[in-house]
Amino acid sequence: MGNLRPTSAKIMSVSAAPIDVVCAIIRRGDQILLAQRPPGKSLAGMWEFPGGKIDPGETAEEALHRELMEELGCQVVILAVGPPVVHAYEWGRICLHPFLCELASASPKPTAHEHSELAWVFKKNILCPDLAPADVAVVAWVENLA
């Protein structure tokens, strides 16, 4: 009989708690802001909602405001909190916490500090083939919002 013990890498990917990630669906009329992940990061070249990992001791809302300031230099108002989405990538699982937002009235325009590109995309066109796979479930939530 072969060796049935999984490797430690397999144990990690099955049993480790998912990494908590926040993301902002920033709405401007019928459009939503998408950001392209830069070379050298996981999912390089794919499009995502801006955001990132929640740091230890941070709330999800604090992480969202910090990440948006770091990545885009902008401030948002949170309009709604979506259901978390757990998605398994080959390197591990993430738990994506989506927030529907709009730019705060005095906010500077979003600028790509860390992404390759930013794009305002009509809601009906968001489901593109190069969207980060975990975001497909988030789009389903966004599409059902008024």
Ligand SMILES: Nc1nc2c([nH]c(=O)n2[C@H]2C[C@H](O)[C@@H](COP(=O)(O)OP(=O)(O)OP(=O)(O)O)O2)c(=O)[nH]1
């Ligand atoms: N920010 C963001 N990450 C997403 C989305 N969808 C998705 O699968 N992810 C994945 C990509 C990454 O594997 C992970 C988030 O990691 P990240 O690299 O953006 O986090 P971070 O900004 O804190 O980066 P770092 O400090 O680790 O470099 O979640 C999304 O819509 N937004």
